[in-house]
Amino acid sequence: MSEPLLQVRDLTKVFNVRRGNAFLKTQPLYAVNNVSFDIRAGEVLGVVGESGCGKSTLGRLILRLLEPTKGQLLFEGRDLRELTAEQMRRARSDMQMVFQDPNGSLNPAMQVGRSISETLRFHGIGTEAERYEKALKILSVVGLQASHYNRLPHEMSGGQNQRVGIARALIINPKLLIMDEAVSALDVSVQAQILKLLEEIREEFHISILFISHDLSVVNRVSDRVIVLYLGRVMEIAPVKALFSGARHPYTRGLLASRPSIDPTKRVKTEAALQGDLPSPLSLPKGCPFVTRCALATDICWQQMPEHRERAPDWIVACHHVD
Amino acid sequence: MTAATNPAPLRPKSALSETMARLLGDKPLVRLLICLAVLVLVAVLAPVISPHDPLKAVADLSNMPIGSDGLLLGSDNQARDLLARTIYGTRISLVVAIVPTVAATTLSVAIGLLAGYAGGRVDAALMAVLDVFFAFPIVLLAIAVAGVMGPGLLTIMVSIFVVLLPYITRVARTSTMQVTQRTYVEAARSAGAPAGAILVRYVLPNMIGPVLVYATTLIGLMIVVASGLSFLGLGVQPPTADWGAMVAEGSGVLRGSPHVTFVPGAMIVLTALLFNLIGDRLRDLFDPRKGS
Numbered sequence: 001m002s003e004p005l006l007q008v009r010d011l012t013k014v015f016n017v018r019r020g021n022a023f024l025k026t027q028p029l030y031a032v033n034n035v036s037f038d039i040r041a042g043e044v045l046g047v048v049g050e051s052g053c054g055k056s057t058l059g060r061l062i063l064r065l066l067e068p069t070k071g072q073l074l075f076e077g078r079d080l081r082e083l084t085a086e087q088m089r090r091a092r093s094d095m096q097m098v099f100q101d102p103n104g105s106l107n108p109a110m111q112v113g114r115s116i117s118e119t120l121r122f123h124g125i126g127t128e129a130e131r132y133e134k135a136l137k138i139l140s141v142v143g144l145q146a147s148h149y150n151r152l153p154h155e156m157s158g159g160q161n162q163r164v165g166i167a168r169a170l171i172i173n174p175k176l177l178i179m180d181e182a183v184s185a186l187d188v189s190v191q192a193q194i195l196k197l198l199e200e201i202r203e204e205f206h207i208s209i210l211f212i213s214h215d216l217s218v219v220n221r222v223s224d225r226v227i228v229l230y231l232g233r234v235m236e237i238a239p240v241k242a243l244f245s246g247a248r249h250p251y252t253r254g255l256l257a258s259r260p261s262i263d264p265t266k267r268v269k270t271e272a273a274l275q276g277d278l279p280s281p282l283s284l285p286k287g288c289p290f291v292t293r294c295a296l297a298t299d300i301c302w303q304q305m306p307e308h309r310e311r312a313p314d315w316i317v318a319c320h321h322v323d
Numbered sequence: 324m325t326a327a328t329n330p331a332p333l334r335p336k337s338a339l340s341e342t343m344a345r346l347l348g349d350k351p352l353v354r355l356l357i358c359l360a361v362l363v364l365v366a367v368l369a370p371v372i373s374p375h376d377p378l379k380a381v382a383d384l385s386n387m388p389i390g391s392d393g394l395l396l397g398s399d400n401q402a403r404d405l406l407a408r409t410i411y412g413t414r415i416s417l418v419v420a421i422v423p424t425v426a427a428t429t430l431s432v433a434i435g436l437l438a439g440y441a442g443g444r445v446d447a448a449l450m451a452v453l454d455v456f457f458a459f460p461i462v463l464l465a466i467a468v469a470g471v472m473g474p475g476l477l478t479i480m481v482s483i484f485v486v487l488l489p490y491i492t493r494v495a496r497t498s499t500m501q502v503t504q505r506t507y508v509e510a511a512r513s514a515g516a517p518a519g520a521i522l523v524r525y526v527l528p529n530m531i532g533p534v535l536v537y538a539t540t541l542i543g544l545m546i547v548v549a550s551g552l553s554f555l556g557l558g559v560q561p562p563t564a565d566w567g568a569m570v571a572e573g574s575g576v577l578r579g580s581p582h583v584t585f586v587p588g589a590m591i592v593l594t595a596l597l598f599n600l601i602g603d604r605l606r607d608l609f610d611p612r613k614g615s
Contacts, residue, residue, distance in 0.1 A: 089515050106507055107524070110524065122511075123515055
């Protein structure tokens with residue numbers, strides 16, 4: 001196997017949160033905690049977890065839209081964290097992002113066609129006329145017409161705007177695309193269209209995608225491998241088929257069992273489904289973050305964070321009680 | 324070369340031109356703008372439409388009533404034509420209110436953009452400096468400026484400029500901070516946009532609406548303020564025609580000939596009202612809740 005496109009090592013982001021009045025001390029909040037994984041060339045890596053588990057923060061840390069507190073981001077062997085602000089800006093021609101809110105992520109005062117060609121302009125690529133030609137071409141790739149070029153975002157539907165968001169990221173031929181809940185705000189039918197588009201794009205552009213979503217069925221459909229995050233920690237990383245047919249980590253199993261089912265006979269899976277709420281991220285247990293909701297929890301789980309061990313080829317689990 | 328191959332030729336439809344089209348399609352606003360245009364025309368064409376020289380005594384008597392022979396609005400206390408002086412006074416009033424407000428708005432938008440976008444220490448430093456300006460009462464400031472430069476038009480304009488700066492900057496900064504948190508600004512950053520492009524093409528067009536509304540409303544207020552400063556003798560000096568100075572001159576004969584005071588006074592009120600109404604209408608039109 002060739003070298004991974006992006007190697008994330010011990011990535012950590014601590015927010016200092018002030019609770020109550022301004023004279024109290026700040027408390028550290030570990031939004032992303034010692035996360036390590038690789039994104040391989042051409043693969044779609046899904047990231048799942050409940051809200052507040054650090055999924056979106058993770059995407060922003062990789063692009064350094066947020067500054068990581070600790071860790072390495074080796075993009076083609078080069079640590080992004082050592083780049084200056086201007087170098088990082090240029091490096092973004094290789095890594096683009098698609099956002100959750102399709103309408104909110106487009107400048108309301110700019111024609112959508114311009115929003116698309118702007119990406120090239122930021123990086124000084126081509127002349128005005130060439131950029132225009134390229135924008136028209138990419139519009140047809142994402143399933144829009146040339147006549148959409150002059151529209152303003154409020155004149156388009158959410159699904160169309162998300163296509164624009166994808167076109168804007170793709171026009172510069174990035175190697176890595178980060179999709180942060182990119183289909184979550186769309187209707188199910190539009191979601192299906194965008195996912196189909198995504199499959200076409202994968203084949204055409206040979207691009208690596210970090211696909212962040214809380215929707216397990218969507219992740220199941222598009223991903224090659226999946227990372228399961230819980231309160232900023234990696235619980236399990238596994239190939240998608242293996243994960244959905246035989247998850248090992250008790251949290252992943254709980255997550256999968258909590259999916260709504262249309263088959264009434266399968267509806268009651270009480271022993272595995274997740275109970276209770278997430279603990280406050282400000283007062284995490286000393287050991288495994290999942291210990292408060294885990295059926296397998298024992299003393300060691302309260303004391304010590306389990307190591308990330310490779311239990312099977314390509315299959316990493318962080319749990320004391322899984323072989 | 325592109326015209327033949329492009330299925331959709333670049334039609335010059337920017338958001339700016341669309342906004343203009345929307346504003347000009349609003350009948351109440353257009354009516355108000357026509358009133359403003361008339362006022363501006365009166366100011367520009369003053370030498371043409373004025374029946375007499377505003378500085379010379381043309382009447383037989385001073386303080387002649389409205390509708391006197393040959394003098395539509397009568398004469399003032401020095402037997403000058405009140406209509407001529409009111410027409411010429413339009414020039415001063417408009418210039419003295421509009422020029423410093425436009426200048427202050429321009430600088431305020433620049434400072435507000437910088438402070439609101441940069442945040443942190445830059446923001447804190449800029450705002451601390453402007454807070455000092457906040458503390459100046461306008462009359463006191465005008466007296467101080469007049470002490471240096473002598474009373475006159477420029478004194479009033481400098482005073483208004485300095486006084487308005489912190490107010491408009493606050494609005495510009497707040498508006499900038501709101502826009503800066505929108506996803507499309509983060510999206511531009513993630514796409515690799517340099518800071519200059521983000522500020523000019525993403526933040527500026529989206530933060531300017533509330534600032535323009537506020538500044539328009541301020542013009543109305545500044546007409547009153549400028550008149551007040553002229554009334555106190557800090558503005559243009561006699562015999563130049565200025566609404567505020569005319570009110571001051573007429574105040575001595577208020578009991579016997581109230582029209583000498585009321586005519587310029589009414590112009591001040593109506594002009595201020597006009598700008599306030601334009602500002603209010605703009606606010607309604609820029610309000611996103613009323614649809615785009």
